[in-house]
Amino acid sequence: MFKKLLASVGIGSAKVDTFVLSEHLVPGGECNLKVVIKASDSVEQDINGLELALCTSAKSEKDLGDSEIKVNETVILSRWAMTPNELGLTGSVLAPGETIEYDLTITLHPDTPVTSVTNSLSKVWIATGLDIDKGLDSSDKDYLDIQPTQFQKHAVDAMYELGYKISKVDVEKGYLRGNGFQSEVNCYQEFEFRRQAGLFSSSEAELSFVSLNNSVGLLVEKDRFLGGDAYYSEVLPNNASYSLIKAKLEHWL
Structure with missing residues (x-):
């Protein structure tokens, strides 16, 4: 074992x-x-x-x-x-x-x-x-390998199909709020994506997920060069299909 x-x-x-x-x-x-x-x-x-x-x-x-x-x-x-x-x-x-x-x-x-x-x-x-x-010094710890959920895999795969690539994934301190949901712990993870839009321009988006029993709160922050950032969020079923998640992201982005 x-x-x-x-x-x-x-x-x-x-x-x-x-x-x-x-x-x-x-x-x-x-x-x-x-x-x-x-x-x-x-x-x-x-x-x-x-x-x-x-x-x-x-x-x-x-x-x-x-x-x-x-x-x-x-x-x-x-x-x-x-x-x-x-x-x-x-x-x-x-x-x-x-x-x-x-x-x-x-x-x-x-x-x-x-x-x-x-x-x-x-x-x-x-x-x-x-x-x-x-005694929370992490310098001498062996870290856990945490795999993404099926929902998160679908979202990441959909972003790649839409032309985005992951640039960074990290954790921010604070609570995450969206349309009909809020995180329970005082931190949330951000998946940062970037898409090359042209020879001299690119677009960026950040995805975050909040677990809600049998559903997932999905929040997208889209960076707009003119007019500031745009936020989109919705609660989707845990078992949401790849096509549903991709359609939602494509509509927002």
Whole structure:
């Protein structure tokens, strides 16, 4: 079975390793994990519980004097807590040399950013620890590979057929609002496209998606060189056909 080390952290004298057992991951899909906690050979360890957090990095603007700068902030999409009893510990104590393994299945947030797509700058990882909020440094993490949903694949393929190519995919801090929908988490992903319109001109468009149970909120921002940007949005079924999505995009663009 596919097995990849996600994170390894030290808690006192104990070591905690988190492995992902699922090979293909998509937003809103299940992810099988294995947590392995190992005490040192000589010292017992009190374990008060364990917490996992699904994280991404989002761009935001910060004031710096009279100017604004772009910074990356960690956003927690979902979190899961495990008590000592759930981990199989007696009296919250891990004996010297003892190793315990805990299997769990988590459901990825439906708006988890896609990472396995052309020119994606998006990052998604799972943080492991006792105090997640104080230890979200992603520098030593192995990142998750998140594939696009079928709806997103249709939208990207339709944009290519309409002459656009992906120039960048990243995550922005903030909430996304459209006609009849709003995102739940404080970040959203933008798929930026560019089309060469002529020898000296080009057009740009950005696509964003918000999961809504059995439907998807699709928002398109079209850059217009004269008159500012234009915004179009609509709620479409999760299982919307390629032809329907393409027709909608073609009408807007």
